[in-house]
Amino acid sequence: SDTVESLEVILEDEVTHVQIVLRYAVFEEADIITRSASVRNAGKDTIHVKKFMSTCLDFLNGSDKDLLHLPGRYGQERQVERQKILHQVSKIASGRGTSSHQQNPFVAVCDRETSEDYGGCYGMALMYSGNFLAEIELDQYDQLRVQMGINPKQFDFALAPGEKLEGPEALLTYTRKGFTGLSHIYHDFFRSNLCESKFMKETRPILINTWEAAFFDFDDKKLVEIAKCARKMGVDLMVMDDGWFGKRFDDNAGLGDWVVNEEKITCGLEKLVEQINEIGMQFGIWFEPEGVSEDSDLYRAHPDWALQIPGRPAVRSRNQLLLDLGREEVQEYLITSINRILDSANITYMKWDLNRSVTDVFSSALPADRQGEVYHRYVLGLYKVMDGIIKTHPDILFEGCSGGGGRYDPAMLVYFPQYWNSDNTKPVDNLKLHYGTSFLYPLCSTGAHISAASPEIPISTRACVAMGGTFGYELDATKLSPEELAECKEQSDRFRKYYPIIFFGDYYRLTNPFEGGNMTAWQSVTKDQEEALVSVVVTGLTVNGPQEYIRAKGLNPEWMYEIEQLGVELSGAALMHAGLPIPREIPQYTSFQYHLIHK
Secondary structure: OOOEEEEEEEEEOOOOOEEEEEEEEEEHHHOEEEEEEEEEEOOOOOEEEOOEEEEEEEEOOOOOEEEEEOOOOOOOOOOOEEEEOOOOEEEEEEOOOOOOOOOOOEEEEEEOOOOOOOEOEEEEEEOOOOOEEEEEEEOOOOOEEEEEEEOOOOOOEEEOOOOEEEOOOEEEEEEOEHHHHHHHHHHHHHHHHHOOOHHHOOOOOOEEEOHHHHOOOOOHHHHHHHHHHHHHOOOOEEEEOOOOEOOOOOOOEOOOOOOEOOOOOOOOHHHHHHHHHHHOOEEEEEEOOOEEOOEOHHHHHOHHHEOOOOOOOOOOHHHOEEEOOOOHHHHHHHHHHHHHHHOOOOEEEEEEOOOOOOOOOOOOOOOHHHHHHHHHHHHHHHHHHHHHHOOOOOOOEEEEOEOOEOOOOHHHHHOOOEEEOOOOOOHHHHHHHHHHHOOOOOHHHEEOOEEOOOOOOOHHHHHHHHOOOOOEEEOOHHHOOHHHHHHHHHHHHHHHHHHHHHHHOEEEEOOOHHHOOOEEEEEEEOOOOOEEEEEEEEOOOOOOOOOEEEOOOOOOOOOEEEEOOOOEEEEHHHHHHOOEEEOOOOOOOOEEEEEEEEO
16 A cells, blocks of 8 residues: 555536546556546436446557457367457457356457567456456547446446445556566566465465366265375365265255265264374365255245246256345355354365356346346355455465356456366366466466376376466376376475466466467566476477477576576576477477576
């Protein structure tokens, strides 16, 4: 607060006496300006807010500009598209109730010649986890207007005299240093200014999640066996995923009943956690707080707590409905019941999931003429529930998830120091997923694991890709051979060694996997330029192909760096301009990691 200046501009309509307050905060050291707005009804009659933008940028000449954004779908989130801005109104939006797999609340407007390292680039990211809209209009005089805020779809918020509505903040920045410069600004700001969790600065545990190992078919004995094997892999924390609560034997029942299923956890949760701790492992647990099964005690007692349109069949995505988080009684139930579980044992991690979009948008707690408030009230209720659970447990590491990366947005990073990147754990796909995600989000926030997917790809390469994020495992540790357990242990130890570089260093995209080259490479460099980690995955080898080189970035050109894996020293200038030669005639999907140390 000592280095941030703020400004409020109050506007009032002389006829209706509606007031708009435009708020700006200048984070000068971070090169960030935040912009938000609020609406106050100072008149005598109720008004209805139907379109509510948080920010607006005007450019005198937009005909020479490009637009970059991060579209996607389930399993292929945050792909990268760059397009020429044309004389039309273009929209980047989500109307799915969340920021969604399909779009991300981020756009960049850049000069036509802007590249990774050079060129002007404006960034705009919205701190909101619900329906959003980015509207880009190039008019007949080549003037460009870019707005971002809440999506007007089914948005109609009534304000009685004296009432006020606050809008979400947008994070704005500009750089002349290309997309890399843009990413560095956002990465640093997210690490320093968004999340107050102590885990943004402390070393986080390497975890293994039980979902792909057992799905719903597990009991306490199986979990203990998984933990024993995982410990041999160098894993610190075991996460018990979906299926531990209520009558949850498949995804048709039990969701919303946050009580331990003692048919599975026969010894009780506290005793199970003690057994895991005795192995030398921490214990984590999965929740999907927002969902409810119709076959559940909660739904039978409170069917009106679910979002449903009267007289119409419900949309049962993943065989479940969603709770009406805009209702205070729902909020209190979730805070109380989930905190009771978290406080009942030595739980040090929680995965917060949401496995469907928000549909059937009707609240039985609101009159018919206020149903346009449901989407927004859901998001506000979600934040309140998170305040009551996450903010009251500072010693628990919380990880966000929404069917993978379906709600991976800046506002979520206020609560979660890390977010599950995607349910797609195939390493080659993740090269693109990590590339696109890195435009806005730092590696320390990107959940990435080794899984049994893509068995044709060496586990060493899967580990290399997973080190492009938080690193962990999604597999059945009991099925690994002693040799595989030992290899995983070596990888876990190596990740801990590189942890400060990956989590706190500057990130560079060295190649673009969307351009179809022979390899994908990326790099992290410590702020003092003393160390760097260059990672390379070979993805498109040809027989008798040319010698490939990977040029480093961000080093001190006058320093000498030892390449630990090669036992040679090269200058920063040589590494950045000539590059590292990648061996020829190697198997497809071979990976390399080069640790550079200033000598």
